[in-house]
Amino acid sequence: MTNNNNISLLTAILFFSILIPLFLSSPPSSSTVSTKTLVLPLKIQKPPIGFLSTSKASNSSNNKLSFRHNVTLTVSLTVGSPPQSVTMVLDTGSELSWLHCKKSPTLNSIYTPLSSSSYTSIPCSSPVCRTRTRDLPIPASCDSRKLCHVSVSYADASSLVGNLAYETFRIGSLTRPGTIFGCMDSGFSSNSDEDAKTTGLIGMNRGSLSFVTQMGFSKFSYCISGQDSSGVLLFGDEKFSWLGPLNYTPFVKISRPLPYFDRVAYSVQLEGIKVAGKLLPIPRSSFVPDHTGAGQTMVDSGTQFTFLLGPVYSALKTEFVRQTRGLATVFEDANFVFQGAMDLCYRVPPNRKGFSDFPAVSLVFTGAEMSVSGDRLLYRVQGMTGKGGDWVYCFTFGNSDLLGIEAFVIGHHHQQNVWMEFDLAKSRVGFAEVRCDLVSQRLGALGLNT
Template identity: 55%
Template sequence: MPPPPALLVCLLLLAVPRPGEAAATPTRPLLFSLRARQVPAGALPRPASKLRFHHNVSLTVSLAVGTPPQNVTMVLDTGSELSWLLCAPGGGGRGASSFRPRASRTFASVPCGSPQCRSRDLPSPPACDGASRQCRVSLSYADGSSSDGALATEVFTVGQGPPLRAAFGCMATAFDTSPDGVVTAGLLGMNRGALSFVSQASTRRFSYCISDRDDAGVLLLGHSDLPFLPLNYTPLYQPSLPLPYFDRVAYSVQLLGIRVGGKPLPIPASVLAPDHTGAGQTMVDSGTQFTFLLGDAYSALKSEFLKQTKPVLPALNDPSFAFQEAFDTCFRVPQGRAPPARLPAVTLLFNGAEMTVAGDRLLYKVPGERRGGDGVWCLTFGNSDVVPITAYVIGHHHQMNVWVEYDLERGRVGLAPIRCDVASERLGLML
């Protein structure tokens, strides 16, 4: 059965112009405001997602694509490489949910002989269409969904920077349009692969702060010193040799341990590190909602969290129930009430940095699920083994009110807890 409908949250990025900036090699960072918006259940389509739990929450960025420019809304995903747009088959379509290549003077298909068509960074390498001699791409995901189309190049405009020509997937099949106007036309790949938007735009540093409510957050593309942020850095992890199950273009860090309420979990270091095949890496991913742990680590977290919350929070005790199939550490809370404010924080320990999940980021109310007069709330850590994926994934729900910086120049990720509205004010955004 599909997971129950969930509250849909869409974070909309609105460009704040900065005169004289360049998209490809900016001399000044591109600064955006990031707003949180709640959308009624069912308002967004289910996208072709790389994981089955990536269906109900998206971070979206609005860009202008083509000549004359067409405004599109794309999911911002640090866990994917190739950007793609749902392309209208003809060019006469007017829906905001698709890009019209025939209406653009700067659209160009990528031929089979192009170096871009020989990319090996993608999970499935591009293929050549023998009849048209055009490069074709197919993206398949763990939930069984897929997107198929042609590799192309087009002009992308971010803010008021000069246009940037970049390769992307012009997809013939993807997901349906939304009747509520909050529509995504595709995905903006932001990982470290050669065909990602980050790489093609020569962006060596970007960062964001995701708000937990309708306050202003921030997206920053490019280099900028932020003296008011006490960033702690953890190095990006890369094995010395290629491994079959290690995603080498992901933002991977080293997970060293987990604490619950200040108590270290008895998890062997070997469980938290990639094995000889590369399975078990830890990825920071804006395209995933919650955080996922491999089975042994998840079991340890579940046991300790249930133990520490037993006096104040009754467990659901329903072995047949799991929210979105992977979240089975659930509790009963009287309808109309919130869970207790004082719950044991969960801290993820990295090499040089840590991330603490506390307060209302620990539990998520399952929409429409009741037990008598109680609502059902689940811990926002899921079991990777039942998705299934062979990695630890840190989703954007646990990145809320944390400044997250991706520094490719020095090969590191920076973390600093801060309220997003405070960060916006310090950066001088008028919101």
């Protein structure tokens, strides 16, 4: 998920996160963090078939499915003393890790701070709260109990409020006392059914207090299977003989703060887009952030699909429609926009076997390309049908402008069956196509250390 205020970003179908206050000062005594490689299972949480209600599945003229999150990448860990099991959304677009800390009829899993001897609230007089909040879109404040109060909000209108605190986090064999996180006790969700399946969110961006930074790792990787809802998350640096060479693209950094540029996101430079090998005639300047920082490209595991700024999206849509004539029938309903930003959809017979005949879309970055082909190009709108009982599938690239966002976002749907490496030490993202279901089998994907 990405910063919703600094860059007005989205998380497609998934919630977005706003960067929140998490800033290190002097936590309770902590042990030295191990830097050995750690391998953990990564789960893809999907909505049940038919989650779309009958009323929303109708083909009425006002049928515009709202922007909401319904697919997330989750990892399990324990928090507190004694340990409490939690499930958290993995989000490379966020800095603040947070947990639901107050019981609610809509929450199946919460963390209970009163049951933990290692939980410590952070007062608003602490340097963590007073002086390390300069990058927050919503500044930290002081609540009635003199505790550091924080707020998060998302592009789907969800929001949470709570307090910063220290706690012991355990992930695999690794223990990190004094981890700073948000203990959230109230808020509003636009999709409570999905939120009920997780306990919180784990922030993984480049911020000084993201989870990966606090745990002491300079590199992490993940691999998401598109077949069996499984994946693997790896902390640390490890070489595998079965993994081919990675293509790397450097982080884009700026020296001065800009209002719409998220400086701790995994920002890379998109340079062009190809459809079936044909480079679209889009000026290079269309991909470069402007003087306000608007127009950066971010790699985000907390966003499901990929979103492009309006002019670039329009060029891609036009060429994709041209090259798919005769392969499938465009779903003709000018008022239907899936997830609020995806307005190119197709009627597809239920007996169609995949989309291997559709043209691949390649995202051209500085020094690397990422190809999106086959079933990753289209996504079925569950519970919705077209004329004659056809299923409705939508193009998995959306229009950022329809969501009011000022950036390109590369979502996790297009990272399926791709080994994704985030190298903080060398300031780069690397990727290579691989069968992620086989990767999970090779590494055990059961929380085993290599």
